[in-house]
Amino acid sequence: MEYEAVIALEIHAHLKTARKQYCDCPVVNTRELADANRYVCPVCLGHPGVLPVLNRESVILAMMLGIRLHADIARHSIFARKHYFYPDLPKGYQITQYQTPLVEGGELEFLVDGEMRTAQLERAHLEEDTAKIFYQDDGSILLDYNRAGVPLLEIVTKPVFRSAAEAVAYAEELRQVLRKLGVSDANMEEGSFRCEPNISVRPVGSDELRTKCEIKNLNSFAVIRKSLDAEIARQIALYEDDGEVQHCTLRWDEEHARTVPMRIKETQADYRYFDEPDLPPLVLTDDDFAEARRRYESAMFTLEWDGKEHRFAPGTARLTRFFLDNTELRESEVAVLLEDEDALRLLFASNEISGAFRECANWVLMEYRPRRAEAEGNITPQHIADIVALRADAKLNSTQAKEVFALCFERGISASDAVSELGFDQVVSESDLQEICAQVIADNDKIIADIRKGKEQAVRALLGQVMKLTRGKAKPDEALAELKRQLGM
Amino acid sequence: MKELLTLTAHELMAKFAAGEVAPEEFYALQMRFARHIEPKVRSFLTLAEDGVSPPDVAARDGALWGVPVSIKDLLTTTDFPTTAGSRILEGYAPPYDATAVKLLRDAGNYFTGKTNLDEFGMGSSTENSAYFPTHNPWDLARVPGGSSGGSAASVAALQSVVSLGTDTGGSVRQPAGFCGVVGFLPTYGYVSRNGLIAFASSLDHVGMLARDVTDIALMMNTVGRPDKLDATSQAPADADYLAEMNDRESVAGCTVGVINQMMDPKLVSQDVLVACEVAIRVLENAGCGVKRVDLAGVERLLPCYYILCPAEASSNLARYDGIRYGAGFPADISRTLQQHYRAVRSPGFGEEVRRRILLGTYVLSAGYAEAYYNQARRVRHAITEGIAEMFEGVDFLLLPTSPTTAFGLGERIDDPVKMYAADICTVTANLASTPAISLPGGLSPDGMPIGIQFIAPQKHDGRLLALARLYEEHAGTGYSVPPLVAEELAGFEE
Structure with missing residues (x-):
């Protein structure tokens, strides 16, 4: 039988706020044990008598994502307590949103192999992160509450993905959207973007939803893809063997390249949700909507193209499609440029002046980006347009052009000043050329002998030396003619 | 003096x-x-x-x-x-x-x-x-x-x-x-x-x-x-x-x-x-x-109160786990987590508190919340409205x-x-x-x-x-x- 996967993604993203979700502690992503528990207070440690106060900035950030996803943003939503006992949960409950999420529905376009797809979302709601647990070699367990209370947005899709590749492409797109919106750093290694897929499989053509399994603790897109593929295969094999899939939480075992159960969920965990009495309902005002809309719009990407202004919602799918349709850029180059907004803006601004898109792209990709990795530099769109023009007019050869670029990058002087400072604008006089050619002929008895023996191509080696001595300023055809004249060829 | x-x-x-x-x-x-x-x-x-x-x-x-x-x-x-x-x-x-x-x-x-x-x-x-x-x-x-x-x-x-x-x-x-x-x-x-x-x-x-x-x-x-x-x-x-x-x-x-x-x-x-x-x-x-004046539903006051208040108490008292402060701190890591919770919470709370935590946990549990906790919230709402209505006729x-x-x-x-x-x-x-x-x-x-x-x-x-x-x-x-x-x-x- 043929099977297809049914995958939904639950993504937890840290919201990029200065303060924690329910207290005034700064949000600082510390890694070292030595920095543990520096950014804590009675509230995020769950001391007796403390009360949560909602961080409104997290609300605005969540609304910005809601606008981006064309989702419903609830004017009135409530917080709930979700209960369970674990040492990383200071209060014995997490303050989250249950029945009324702030953001409901919505969709996100993403590209798979250059093809546009749309993922439907279930909801996105505000909650708080837990403490970090450090398991020590001596068996002790240390807790770091710096992360406890950091604002989280939980973003849940409907079960819409049919392959690991689709799920990963959506997650990558969502990450980009969050970053471009400035809503989250969305860094997987640092744990500010955590992805928990749940998967079931079913015969192709069926629309049933079978028992699903969740995979947790996946820390890279590669691991998500591998684990999903392995889990899909595992479930298919189970059904093929007339077995049953048991509802469970899995983790990825990298060594054996397989998913393994963390714990079997025989019954639904009972979180005993009830409305958080310490927080009044979250009521959004027109001002909140205006602020979220204004900040969303300032995060949009604006591009001059063919003298027209194009605006793109924060994200990459639409932009990528636009580049592939309108420019000669390859998909891999687009991906690089979309990660590097400076380079992208430089390219488009240069192109607006020069019109030679591909050439501008080459300079930005091959020369600008590697140099900018080392230093800020002083390159302007005008530099790139000028250098492209100089090359097109054969005023510079490619080596010279690179030297000019390097000088412009370093000092910010104009391309023409760089050309003259490097002396690439001086012409070699006829008498100089005669003298240099004579000298090269005098210094290269061996090559001359080869030529005399009939190996006429060897004259090219002499030309190379003439070019070197004139630092490239001689015109190669003139120099070749002069060499041949002196050699009587 | x-x-x-x-x-x-x-x-x-x-x-x-x-x-x-x-x-x-x-x-x-x-x-x-x-x-x-x-x-x-x-x-x-x-x-x-x-x-x-x-x-x-x-x-x-x-x-x-x-x-x-x-x-x-x-x-x-x-x-x-x-x-x-x-x-x-x-x-x-x-x-x-x-x-x-x-x-x-x-x-x-x-x-x-x-x-x-x-x-x-x-x-x-x-x-x-x-x-x-x-x-x-x-x-x-x-x-x-x-x-x-x-x-x-x-x-x-x-x-x-x-x-x-x-x-x-x-x-x-x-x-x-x-x-x-x-x-x-x-x-x-x-x-x-x-x-x-x-x-x-x-x-x-x-x-x-x-x-x-x-x-x-x-x-x-x-x-x-x-x-x-x-x-x-x-x-x-x-x-x-x-x-x-x-x-x-x-x-x-x-x-x-x-x-x-x-x-x-x-x-x-x-x-x-x-x-x-x-x-x-x-x-x-x-x-x-x-x-x-008459107050309707007087017989529901205590049941309503004694459902809502243990429910919230069971939640509010969940933080006393001996992990950050209080009895049981610092935790003895030779115990399992379950043993730790038991060792801290059972002797830490008195009989009445334990009774209310149990009651509250029960009335909030899946399958019972509707019959108890949610019902009690509706009763509370009705009581609040009843009182507000009374105040239309008296100060x-x-x-x-x-x-x-x-x-x-x-x-x-x-x-x-x-x-x-x-x-x-x-x-x-x-x-x-x-x-x-x-x-x-x-x-x-x-x-x-x-x-x-x-x-x-x-x-x-x-x-x-x-x-x-x-x-x-x-x-x-x-x-x-x-x-x-x-x-x-x-x-x-x-």
Whole structure:
């Protein structure tokens, strides 16, 4: 039988706020044990008598994502307590949103192999992160509450993905959207973007939803893809063997390249949700909507193209499609440029002046980006347009052009000043050329002998030396003619 | 000088102002007498040591400057351990002051210590304290009420001029009634809950106890302020409760509703009924109209309250896991997590607290929440609406504070349902988030105080104090020194 996967993604993203979700502690992503528990207070440690106060900035950030996803943003939503006992949960409950999420529905376009797809979302709601647990070699367990209370947005899709590749492409797109919106750093290694897929499989053509399994603790897109593929295969094999899939939480075992159960969920965990009495309902005002809309719009990407202004919602799918349709850029180059907004803006601004898109792209990709990795530099769109023009007019050869670029990058002087400072604008006089050619002929008895023996191509080696001595300023055809004249060829 | 101990706060401040006694001098006297009588009454879990830092003199304008205040041990204090009356917080040193405590401190108040209570506020007799019971200053064989029993006893027994308590289902008013002092429950959100160790968050109020209504107004002027640290805070920023209390116009010719169901002889003892009828005549003599009204669903009050409050308690008490503070800290890592929780929580909580955690967990569990917790929330909503509707026809409600006078120590401790029944008259105000006040309404034939309770609509706190002051003036049944305390005072050598 043929099977297809049914995958939904639950993504937890840290919201990029200065303060924690329910207290005034700064949000600082510390890694070292030595920095543990520096950014804590009675509230995020769950001391007796403390009360949560909602961080409104997290609300605005969540609304910005809601606008981006064309989702419903609830004017009135409530917080709930979700209960369970674990040492990383200071209060014995997490303050989250249950029945009324702030953001409901919505969709996100993403590209798979250059093809546009749309993922439907279930909801996105505000909650708080837990403490970090450090398991020590001596068996002790240390807790770091710096992360406890950091604002989280939980973003849940409907079960819409049919392959690991689709799920990963959506997650990558969502990450980009969050970053471009400035809503989250969305860094997987640092744990500010955590992805928990749940998967079931079913015969192709069926629309049933079978028992699903969740995979947790996946820390890279590669691991998500591998684990999903392995889990899909595992479930298919189970059904093929007339077995049953048991509802469970899995983790990825990298060594054996397989998913393994963390714990079997025989019954639904009972979180005993009830409305958080310490927080009044979250009521959004027109001002909140205006602020979220204004900040969303300032995060949009604006591009001059063919003298027209194009605006793109924060994200990459639409932009990528636009580049592939309108420019000669390859998909891999687009991906690089979309990660590097400076380079992208430089390219488009240069192109607006020069019109030679591909050439501008080459300079930005091959020369600008590697140099900018080392230093800020002083390159302007005008530099790139000028250098492209100089090359097109054969005023510079490619080596010279690179030297000019390097000088412009370093000092910010104009391309023409760089050309003259490097002396690439001086012409070699006829008498100089005669003298240099004579000298090269005098210094290269061996090559001359080869030529005399009939190996006429060897004259090219002499030309190379003439070019070197004139630092490239001689015109190669003139120099070749002069060499041949002196050699009587 | 010891007769100064029987004064109210405003009388005392007049003495301070006239230079007849200095606050520090009075405080020293207050502490000596508090210690003197403490072995009899046992109001305090922690009594202030000698030489505690004097209040900030710069705060001389504070409404209650220099007045000694006792604080229920359910409110966090940085200078006293805070136990909530529980073993699980034995020796716990809070890293912050409750907002109400801080406001008193900033206003220049002395603290006499932390008063005894039923563990986490769960009880009506102070017998559920994990440490020891408190005795009623009117009869040491009886309970002072609860859960703010220590606070009420401390004010009645002249160990403190006023006291800060908390009230979730009657915990300020009922002990005030049992001990013959005034107990006030402000509108929900009028005093910050920051630093009130949560029992049932949607029902918890900070309240206060004093010897007269004026002192309550002065307390409210100090602690009844908005607070950014409490998202449910809704106190008006510039209210002057003393001025509102003195605004007789606001209560001239007002109508007081008497709830028939709370005057049912099957529910309320004869002594208490008589006192209520006397109170009604006092109000009529003072020019108020009195109207008999019906409260629908009285039989649902206690079930509703005793579902909601354990539910919230089971959640609020989940944090006591011995991992960050309190009993069991630091954790013994040779135990499994389950063993750790069991070792900390089972002995850490008393029987009543364990009972409510179990009840609360049950009523919130999947499959039961609809039948219990959600149903109780709907009932609460209906009660709130019913009360609001009543206030369309009357300005205030009158009812007893408790069905009986103080009962004997040990009398009800083994019968939780009977103990819960003591709350029937007080839970209404918490469920409806309204202000309420209990005033001394005279003594029963056996010499025990009886509390008369008034309820006002939400946010009518100032007007409620005006009515209470009117009643106080006309009733002539205000605070009197309990005989036993008077005897101790007579024998007290300054």
